[in-house]
Amino acid sequence: MHGVKRVQYSQAALEAKKQRDHDKLKAYLALSDDVIARKKSHDMSNEAFELTTRLLRMNPEFYTVWNYRRDMFIESLFPQRSPSEVNELLSDDLSLTFELLKQHPKVYGIWNHRRWCLEHIPDGPSPDDVNGYRNSTWNKELFVVEKMLDADARNFHAWNYRRYILATMPFPPPPKSELAYTTRKIEANFSNFSAWHQRSKVLTTLWETGELDRVKSIEEEFELVRNAMYTDPDDQSVWIYHAWLIGNGNYAARLQFEITSIQELLDEQPDSKWCMESLVRYKRLLIEKHAENLGDKKALVDSCLELLAKLRDIDPPRRRRYDEIAEGIRSGNEMQ
């Protein structure tokens, strides 16, 4: 259980709570025992179905009951029914799961059941339009997941579900539209690591398909990141994303440019751990990858060691890492 505060109850309040819990427990166990007994006896009736609805509202994490509900759909509720009726039943369950997700946004079983419903939408409404039901329902899903992400932009269940919808829906919006979605989320909050992560995936796809020119795109990304860095230099998301953009540091001019830019920011924010961390990272890349073109290599090495000494002071929990990096630089330098 997460985030449940301990509360100090008075004796009277404790007694009252115990009584309430005892009554709830009695009701829950009675319902749970009934549903499980019916499941064991293979009861596929409407009555049993309604009881699973009640039980799942009380405890949506009870995955065995979601399983039972799905078995009832397949074995008894769907057979003998028209596509329109089946579609209706699934719509009802999509509504039920949406309602439950609003109270329980991180319960795997609810998200799983939603996917199952989507995957069982029947052909229809007519022989000329066998995908009508599917298209209509799947199109609504992006709207549903957007609502969930508006409520909690870091809910990984919702993000995973979003990626599933985009990968599976009959007529997905183009990847560029998803890029725009990540831009919106990032501009709403630069600390949204989930949005930066999604952006890294979408861009990779766009580069691979050739829809976006990688070199030009990365230049634009550096602009976006610079904006974010200056707005909130303490936000690690931006710096981790920036490190990804730099990559293996094969492009010396870009390294130099970013180092200059970050140094300017550090001049304004002299205690910025992330500026220092990044400067060390990129200066090391210069030393490792572009040694032959470096004017004053010693100055770079000294600068790294100085930054690492400062990092030890301002970020003590991670001092061992800074020490190891410094040791690496010194011994790498000595080997030359």
Next chain:
Amino acid sequence: MTSSSQLLIPLHVRYIQSLGEDDLTYHLTAHLRMNAVYWGLTALCIMDHKDALSKDETIEYVMSCWVDEAGAFGPHPDHDPHLLPTLSAIQILVIHDALDRIDVPRVTKFILSLQQPSGVFAGDQFGEIDTRFLYSAVNALSLLDQLHQLDVEKTVSYIKQCKNFDGGFGAVIGAESHAAQVWVCTAALAILDRLDVIDQDTLAWWLAERQLPNGGLNGRPQKLEDVCYSFWVLSSLSVLRKVSWIDADKLTSFILSAQDTENGGIADRPGDLPDVFHTIFGVAGLSLLGYPGLVDIDPVYCMPANLIESKGLRKGWEALPRKAS
């Protein structure tokens, strides 16, 4: 509630023994009861009180969750079989040296049947996929000495595709890095001797950045500290041999401050209600940090280290040396 500078072992042992008294939360979590028994038992082992719960009753409980049609275990009698409780059942039986109670070929068949063409595993026949299930399968097959039946290349190739721009791993291909998913992927790769898949410097850096000013660890950037990450993050760092990249003293203090000093157990953070999940992971984290008086835990299996070693399953990992007092 007062904070404490010591791990209150006798209190936590009693807390674990008292679990199961009739309360609402207990019954609402029947779907993870097998996991909870494993968490409680492992915590007792690490606190060197393995016998605080009856071995026979525990084994009988485990066997009462066997679902014969499936060749697997559910989390509780009459609950459907699933990979997660199947792993926990195997782990409990291994700890109690009662693996002979299991029909190994049938359980192996169940586990292998859940592997998908992409290499990931589903949790059950309803098809939810997650790297947690991949880890569960690899761990379980390893404990059953059936790893040779696994398509390792296919399994490893799925994990590779889960690698993200920050060096971490997510639940499925495309998913954001999350410390728990990082642990399951790292531990699975350790069991399969494929740590070469990991960008170790980058991942160790991302993991080290989980430590917050209050000493606790979070699971992703900008999230709250939580005691369970004391295990997910720390054991990943342990496999990467970079436990020194976080501040051990600050983390130890944080975990100790999350104890419920009246009723026992450890919570996700100070001031919250304890539960057996955070109790095991707090204790396991302390063990990896060298806290005195605790038994060594294997960070790859989350089981007593000497037991894993005796089965010839120990992989390369480093914890902090055990303090004398």
